[in-house]
Amino acid sequence: MSEDKKTIVVFSGDLDKAMAAMIIASGAAAMGNEVTLFFTFWGLNLLRRPEPVSVKKNFLEAMFGWMMPLGARRATLSKLHMGGMGTAMMKYVMKTKNVATPEALLHDAMEMGVKFIACSMSMDVMGIKPEELIDGVEIGGVATYLGSADDANVNLFI
Amino acid sequence: MSEDKKTIVVFSGDLDKAMAAMIIASGAAAMGNEVTLFFTFWGLNLLRRPEPVSVKKNFLEAMFGWMMPLGARRATLSKLHMGGMGTAMMKYVMKTKNVATPEALLHDAMEMGVKFIACSMSMDVMGIKPEELIDGVEIGGVATYLGSADDANVNLFI
Amino acid sequence: MSEDKKTIVVFSGDLDKAMAAMIIASGAAAMGNEVTLFFTFWGLNLLRRPEPVSVKKNFLEAMFGWMMPLGARRATLSKLHMGGMGTAMMKYVMKTKNVATPEALLHDAMEMGVKFIACSMSMDVMGIKPEELIDGVEIGGVATYLGSADDANVNLFI
Numbered sequence: 001m002s003e004d005k006k007t008i009v010v011f012s013g014d015l016d017k018a019m020a021a022m023i024i025a026s027g028a029a030a031m032g033n034e035v036t037l038f039f040t041f042w043g044l045n046l047l048r049r050p051e052p053v054s055v056k057k058n059f060l061e062a063m064f065g066w067m068m069p070l071g072a073r074r075a076t077l078s079k080l081h082m083g084g085m086g087t088a089m090m091k092y093v094m095k096t097k098n099v100a101t102p103e104a105l106l107h108d109a110m111e112m113g114v115k116f117i118a119c120s121m122s123m124d125v126m127g128i129k130p131e132e133l134i135d136g137v138e139i140g141g142v143a144t145y146l147g148s149a150d151d152a153n154v155n156l157f158i
Numbered sequence: 159m160s161e162d163k164k165t166i167v168v169f170s171g172d173l174d175k176a177m178a179a180m181i182i183a184s185g186a187a188a189m190g191n192e193v194t195l196f197f198t199f200w201g202l203n204l205l206r207r208p209e210p211v212s213v214k215k216n217f218l219e220a221m222f223g224w225m226m227p228l229g230a231r232r233a234t235l236s237k238l239h240m241g242g243m244g245t246a247m248m249k250y251v252m253k254t255k256n257v258a259t260p261e262a263l264l265h266d267a268m269e270m271g272v273k274f275i276a277c278s279m280s281m282d283v284m285g286i287k288p289e290e291l292i293d294g295v296e297i298g299g300v301a302t303y304l305g306s307a308d309d310a311n312v313n314l315f316i
Numbered sequence: 317m318s319e320d321k322k323t324i325v326v327f328s329g330d331l332d333k334a335m336a337a338m339i340i341a342s343g344a345a346a347m348g349n350e351v352t353l354f355f356t357f358w359g360l361n362l363l364r365r366p367e368p369v370s371v372k373k374n375f376l377e378a379m380f381g382w383m384m385p386l387g388a389r390r391a392t393l394s395k396l397h398m399g400g401m402g403t404a405m406m407k408y409v410m411k412t413k414n415v416a417t418p419e420a421l422l423h424d425a426m427e428m429g430v431k432f433i434a435c436s437m438s439m440d441v442m443g444i445k446p447e448e449l450i451d452g453v454e455i456g457g458v459a460t461y462l463g464s465a466d467d468a469n470v471n472l473f474i
Binding site: 009013040041042060061063067068121124125127142143145146149150155156157 | 174175178181182185186189191236237238244247248250251252254255257311312313314315316
Binding site: 171199218221222226282284301307308315 | 332333336339340343344347349394395396402405406408409410412413415469470471472473474
């Protein structure tokens with residue numbers, strides 16, 4: 001085990017939880033840590049390209065794809081979303097406070113060397129294809145995650 | 159602390175979160191880890207027998223019991239449940255993709271030696287009696303959990 | 317890393333999750349651990365004074381303040397809230413079972429030496445001022461959290 005490795009399972013695709021994950025990840029990377037983010041279930045949506053990608057999907061895969069948000073920009077709050085008003089308000093406030101947008105936080109974390117891994121099993125279940133993910137994302141399974149977690153001294157599930 | 163112990167607090171009773179917990183637990187057990195799952199609050203519902211069990215309950219305990227799902231088979235998604243349609247869709251997709259059902263994942267984890275502990279305090283608050291739990295579950299308190307967590311190198315709260 | 321340090325990120329402001337955090341924190345403190353709770357996002361609401369505090373806020377800060385619960389006493393369940401009925405029922409049951417109220421659990425944890433840190437960035441985004449927080453709370457950033465987590469052997473995100 002190493003003092004300078006951290007992992008986070010990003011299970012949630014909510015705007016607020018994604019922000020918490022990115023802020024912890026970037027903070028740890030800035031302090032010299034090797035950080036691995038493992039995106040699974042709803043968290044996968046944060047990694048989707050903002051524009052629709054033409055891929056072959058069966059009916060249910062297309063349905064899921066259509067029901068779930070395209071990328072971090074479309075993530076919504078876990079609380080107080082209120083049909084979009086709460087989320088818009090939060091984003092507006094973050095802008096006035098000079099807090100980066102969720103997609104900028106994601107991009108910054110990647111720039112700082114945070115490793116992004118998309119869960120292969122969740123991709124399969126949700127019908128998300130590799131071409132639909134933003135650049136710089138690796139694909140891995142639960143063994144990949146557990147290998148990183150074994151080496152880390154902080155492991156969170158968000 | 160040991161490299162080969164893991165614990166997960168299973169606080170959530172949601173289908174998706176339960177699946178994530180079981181997949182991580184079984185994966186870790188398959189890699190030779192000693193894994194302890196500590197089921198508390200809504201997570202307890204995953205351990206309830208699928209059929210009603212005749213036990214003495216007071217009015218509020220009976221109310222809680224009636225409002226909460228009986229076992230993993232009745233767990234629902236934390237998102238996109240949509241009055242049952244999203245959950246049914248997810249289950250159908252998982253079936254076509256050969257992903258095990260939540261109750262099978264639970265059973266498999268147990269077969270692989272994952273330890274299941276039900277939180278005694280939550281059982282008391284929610285009025286869940288030992289006879290209502292599936293076989294193979296031990297009952298323990300927060301000290302039991304902390305004892306296991308102290309010995310583990312990965313501890314998650316799901 | 318030390319066997320006797322624990323940290324919890326209290327992201328959620330839900331009654332049930334706050335209780336889980338406090339019970340684990342107090343249990344660990346009782347077993348001789350140095351425990352640090354880092355309150356961020358909705359979790360910050362648990363630290364607000366129960367009575368309104370007169371501070372200068374801009375319109376959006378005032379809106380947020382008005383929409384979010386004032387302290388642990390007003391926290392609600394993440395599930396089965398049912399317009400207040402489920403939360404009231406849970407609180408009633410906890411009372412009959414001699415489980416402490418959330419605000420008592422918070423107070424007890426503090427008395428036992430659990431360290432309470434409010435996330436400065438979340439305070440800024442949500443417009444919560446130091447005067448609005450209960451006594452005994454320190455203010456810190458993500459680096460403070462990561463410093464504590466690096467030294468701990470159990471780190472949870474709730």
